[in-house]
Amino acid sequence: MNELPRAVVLLSGGLDSTTVLAIARSQGYEPCALSFRYGQRHAIELERAREVARAMGVTKHVVAEIDLRVFGGSALTGDAEVPKGRRGDEIGGGIPITYVPARNTIFLSFALAYAEVLGATDIFIGVNALDYSGYPDCRPEYIEAYERMANLATRAGVEGGRPLKIHAPLSSMSKADIIRTGVALGVDYGITCSCYDPGPEGQPCGGCDACLLRAKGFAEAGFEDPLLQRSR
């Protein structure tokens, strides 16, 4: 039996990264999941990441500890209020206060270290340039520049061999496209968590940007969100 090539998949346990995990598997990779404990408000996110990894048969799942609070500076790791009830046209405008400085750059750097240790040359990340146009580190030109840098940073860049590839399969997909893709690949969205400010049992608040984008995506895709069924 041939072994599948390994790929590092950044997994938050949210809708996007769970879909990316399914995509990586469908493309013939053995996904090795990487999650972070980074001072986020809700531990529920990591529980969901573990549940997703289990449900999707992932055998390697590493949780790396990083503390971004040492720098301060953002709602998702600090004490600022998460904005609620914004209209769709407000969500895309400017850099949101939920932006975490250099977060994807830090996450990808850990992914790079993990890939190097695994001997993997593929990294999957669920960034999306459409819904999150306000985040500079979700844009395709950023991912391309990261990939170029990564190929100079690692043994592969010195010793030759297969170049490192950063896959961002959701980059130009709408939330509805993402959901349709995941449903077709058998993803159970009932175990994912998207909310920026969930209740103690992981119930979505329904009002933050992430909840609003998710609801809009399910409505456009023509599916009912199984998470809402589960919450009822």
Added chain:
Amino acid sequence: MNELPRAVVLLSGGLDSTTVLAIARSQGYEPCALSFRYGQRHAIELERAREVARAMGVTKHVVAEIDLRVFGGSALTGDAEVPKGRRGDEIGGGIPITYVPARNTIFLSFALAYAEVLGATDIFIGVNALDYSGYPDCRPEYIEAYERMANLATRAGVEGGRPLKIHAPLSSMSKADIIRTGVALGVDYGITCSCYDPGPEGQPCGGCDACLLRAKGFAEAGFEDPLLQRSR
């Protein structure tokens, strides 16, 4: 009184990063030091970084906690033996086993987050392409690619403003050049620690690559190493 522009300086407490701190200060920056607790063998490194920051009047010094051991894979964070007594021509050859996967990429990513929070656009790192030719992430082309990526990753890249600059002032300097520069800037090398495998009080082992390069540098620069005077 005008405020000096802030710069993030990666500070390990070693000879190179201490010199870089002095260079940043001499160029008119207020250095904000960033060190890491990353599962390294010796806590002495961080003590020296604190001592260096204090001695050089640094008012902001952040120590970020990251655990690279979660991935395994290198002598400096694992259980492999640090090589001792290698000849100079052996030190440069190939990627040494003391190489930590993606370490500089991770360190720079934290520096990027810190810079963004501080509103700084300058990052100083003590990489050196001559003595450590075996480390892919010490090469000038790597630093340039990192800078390019960083400018796409951050608010500055979206909102305009002064671009982010990664300064690697030691890049093409010999160890003797570095020591001469530091001595001219008043650096006290007696409080720095370079050794990969120091004794409990921080005494250099004298045999690892870092000790050998340091000894050669002091000999070529024509100075006695104050650390050896202190250790006696």
